[in-house]
Amino acid sequence: MEKNLKRMATMHRMQVTGLELFYKQGYYNTSIDDILKHLSLSKGAFYYHFQSKEDFFISIVQNLIVQKVYSMLIEPIEGKEDPFNVISNCFENALETAEHNEMDYGFVLSNFISEFNRRNPEIMRYLKDILKVWEVNLISILQKGKSDGYVDRHVDSEGVAVYLISSYIGIRTLMVDGNCKTLRYKYMQQLRQYFKLLKQKEIA
Amino acid sequence: MEKNLKRMATMHRMQVTGLELFYKQGYYNTSIDDILKHLSLSKGAFYYHFQSKEDFFISIVQNLIVQKVYSMLIEPIEGKEDPFNVISNCFENALETAEHNEMDYGFVLSNFISEFNRRNPEIMRYLKDILKVWEVNLISILQKGKSDGYVDRHVDSEGVAVYLISSYIGIRTLMVDGNCKTLRYKYMQQLRQYFKLLKQKEIA
């Protein structure tokens, strides 16, 4: 168990570098040799730790991508008070992070979804699962918002969740181009407008 | 000029099949041989008509993708009356088409934007140009809507355009998974809600 640490450390190093390059260049456009060169490791090391390129990528999804999405988009909204405030702030923060990141190549999750769609159903399952968790969390925070008097009772939580996820994926795709600041500003303004619509009305 | 027709016909055949496969499998994951096999043509034919794989793809963008986006998303909204109605119907129609298409692999434009982002700046330019035309058209129809009394004067047309494009790209990305009908329904409902917010208010 103790020297298992070395194994874990190497595997983790590989996964981190792998994600970096897959994210930057795409899965199909990144070779194992390419990753290994960055790590000064050999083919032997790679296939000692992982069964295949696909297996390797799946381990990256489960260990790194899940966690990334969770900490950036899910954890910040869990069980908080006013859903609209919480979601706005969470989105704004995520977009700002992307904006200030020199090495932003888009939303990691939707990038890979585009790349693997119908080309690798197994990997797609893992990616879709992450989206699902996000969606479920959004829905539940909206529902809770109804009980707490923040969200209008007539609001379709599931519809709003879909709409939020869509717009987020879209704006992240657009932001890859530059002009991030303007895009973020415009997007956030419209998002808050949209939220006004869903706020619980005062009893007239 | 006369027998130029043959040249054009073959090139067009190649482009159509090329787009089909690039769209289905991704650019980097589709080989020229693969395309040629579908056409029963040889390498010689390919490099007689096109300088390189990249040159080939750019010609596809300019000849087919531009036209696709234009006829599906731009032409239907040009110079019509109530912008919200026109845009709603246009989006609904586009989503329905995607939904009923057995071979839907997402929004052609955003798929390639994800794939080429930062990996091929030249191709990115062409793709971004198409997006820009779409955006400009949305903005101008919204502005016209203000003069015509459909759109509230305080609405930020540019912001709305960005928000619309974002949400469309996003919902198309989500729809690749199946559940298209539900997704489309939820999305359209929220979109119409959002539009209500932007409608010109009656003078109180």
Place this chain on the structure above:
DNA sequence: TTTTTTACCGACCAAGTGGTCGGTTCTAAT
């Protein structure tokens, strides 16, 4: 100290990759 196991090396492989090039066939003008 010897033995076993872990972690890693790197030459090698078959199957592709984008791209070249000398040649052939078909067509249309002469």
Place this chain on the structure above:
DNA sequence: ATTAGAACCGACCACTTGGTCGGTAAAAAA
């Protein structure tokens, strides 16, 4: 009928790909 050029063929090239495998250095177990 001859000929020039357009359209196409397919063997070939250098290179890269994911993956295999016999080996080895070092650490842990005996």
